Amino acid sequence: MSEQGAEGLVEQLNDKLGIEVVDWNPDRVVATMPVKGNRQPYGLLHGGANAVLAEALGSYCAAMKSGGRPTVGLELSCTHHRGVREGLVTGVATPLHVGRSTVTVEIVITDESDRRTCTARLTCVVLNSMPGGSGS
Template sequence: MTDTAPTDENGLVWAARRGMGALAEKMGMEFVEFSVDRAVATMPVEGNTQPVGLMHGGAYVVLGESLGSMAANLHAGPGRLAVGIDINATHTRSATSGVVTGVCTPVHLGRSMTVHEIAVSDEQGRRLSTIRITNMIKDLPRD
């Protein structure tokens, strides 16, 4: 794992250099926008469905946790690491095709904890799921 970027670096550049992780890549996530104040990513429905053809609820959660944890790490800054300690999701609608978009915004950005809300919507702008993630921020061990 690489350290976080300088605070003046473009968030998308930082996110691309850090990478989303193997699971997010397998699920087809792509960052569209990335900053401490707002992070946006998309994910295809195809390949992320339940046996009945609906977007899997866990896929919404993976999208939310990826966005929230990455945004928390950007906020944490160099030499610090944000790790998820709580996540919850309320699914209100199902997607069966196309692409879903997650928009992550901070609820609280503290020195030792962050809380983010991620709204996942379909291509028509209808909210499908609302995810809230809490991350604890800690110092990276010194070598």
């Protein structure tokens, strides 16, 4: 069995950050993530945790729009608008562009008061086959 094996399908980083997908369809993917356990030294939600949430949601959305072809992230940008100290944040991913070779998704992250805390954009490449095939 390859190095990835059956465990490769487990969402390990998402699990470590406590990300839970709560709603999904090809036009919208929603997930939550706790602030607790995902803070930086100043007690605020870590920007990298926002980026992981955005990449996860954007990737799910792109995969659903790709017609069954595999997708991988090409570029991620995040703008952090406000700090969050506690509770849950919610990310909502919606497709902006669906092409033959790329899918671009906007991800809006809000706090429990529905204030925007981060805006991200992820562009994924749509592949013809799974990456990391035999011999890699």
